[in-house]
Amino acid sequence: SISQDIDHILETQSALSVDLGGTNLRVAIVCMKGNIVKKYTETNPKTYEDRIRLMLKMCKDAVRDAVSLNCRILGVGISTGGRVNPQEGVVLHSTNLIQEWSSVNLRTPVSDALGLPVWVDNDGNCAALAERKFGHGKGVENFVTIITGTGIGGGIIHQNELIHGSTFCAAELGHIKVSLEGPECSCGSRGCIEAYASGMALQREAKRLNDEDMLKKEGMDLKLSEPITAAHLISAARMGNSKADAVLHKATTALGVGIVNILHIVNPTLVILSGVLASYYKEPVQRIISERALLSAQSIKVFTSALEEPALLGAASMVLDYATRRTY
């Protein structure tokens, strides 16, 4: 009927976006312009079966909601921690940040359950795709993004495309090493910037200081029942706690030196920091670049992402870019 045709035309072309992180499992409906129409957040389950089951349930609920929101879902984009073969839609291997998450085919079960095409990539790579389509990377041929959450992820855009590498292990920027020894990392090795500067690393140090009764400063609002996080470390340092300050200084130096390594390897036009700690890190990282990089790289600019949810938006961009090109 005519009214049905009009309804169809008024539908917004959208993507279903999934982000499988070290802490949360999130699903979102993202429309063509990059707006998140609806978002669903759960704790990411610890086992493979529970994780897949919850993901499929959240996706089905979202597809149902999309109908009433008049969003036409073109496909599913999945962002996940770990090394991903995007051609196959398979997670090859993950660090212990996400357990039971190696040799996992994500495309087949999601595509079977929803009857939609599915794209999968690494979370850092998705963050870079989001910056390319919606953020500071728009129109920039070569840039790098580093996303700090529970862990640290990254993505490299070279000549407008992601670098995936020969074994899909490129842009594993969290596992750049800035020490021959250094703290243990989720990857099993040592000295990675993730082990110094991720949310998890700062939380580990905050807990350690708190256990030694050296975190809390007078006047600091910290309830006994409250879980200790990176935020407490930052506020303690701001209130003059020199131990907290030393921990953060080391974290920042490690992240900055790791980024200098990126500049000396791929020499991008700009570096985009995202995640909750991005605004905290921006200024000191820029200073470390000016102090420690080769002269030719010292002027490379560090931006903080203007995007609310880079991983989810990047996952959506895989759908919006490819599905529209192929189908319409």
Place this chain on the structure above:
Amino acid sequence: SISQDIDHILETQSALSVDLGGTNLRVAIVCMKGNIVKKYTETNPKTYEDRIRLMLKMCKDAVRDAVSLNCRILGVGISTGGRVNPQEGVVLHSTNLIQEWSSVNLRTPVSDALGLPVWVDNDGNCAALAERKFGHGKGVENFVTIITGTGIGGGIIHQNELIHGSTFCAAELGHIKVSLEGPECSCGSRGCIEAYASGMALQREAKRLNDEDMLKKEGMDLKLSEPITAAHLISAARMGNSKADAVLHKATTALGVGIVNILHIVNPTLVILSGVLASYYKEPVQRIISERALLSAQSIKVFTSALEEPALLGAASMVLDYATRRTY
């Protein structure tokens, strides 16, 4: 005359190759197949004027010799330490390994003096071009080369082309940092793999041990007048000198961890080591990759270069590839 025409036909298409390194200034006549027909070596002068003067003299001598060797010189390829803008033929900036070597236009004086087209690139990048045309990189889409001489240089081939970067500072692999502190580097910073594992770094450590009277082992052939080098450090370690062994172990670990960083950033198919220390480093670097890289990158292979002179051959390849494409 007919005999002149035949002579002309029998001439071999060749390149003049120049390598401006931290120690030597070398010029070579390189024929199309990658054979070095004749080579000239001098100590690289310490001042800009002397260096340019000597380079032009050596080039003119070589051009003269080329005639009698029946080599038809198509152009000049120059390999140099420092950051190079190959489009302009200009050295932008160098570390103190080559003094008075910033903002130096190499193309114009050489082209004016010889009446030949001139190509210029960084020495590590030239080494990578040599591997692509004549070495282990033939037909390999993504690989990395690391050349250890006085300093450490590198080149990255991605999708069959060099990565130069936004400010011609990509593949400065000697200045990958593996320590937040660490030894001082020629670049003015600290903790770079060049400061741990270059010929110059090992020589510095060998001299230090020798000054402390801890280098020489019984039965070791070391004359008082002989300059102390990396080779003495290696032979002392092989004869059971535990101090020398510890220095080399640290150097190797630093180089290996630096290469792991490369694997986690661009994830090439293979790593090619060249320079005098390549065969020494190959095995321990392969072991460090298997111990410290992410699982997906652990199997990436380390080769030693089969080329006698990667920087000179790579400089020649710029001429042979471009000049033949353009002129013939």
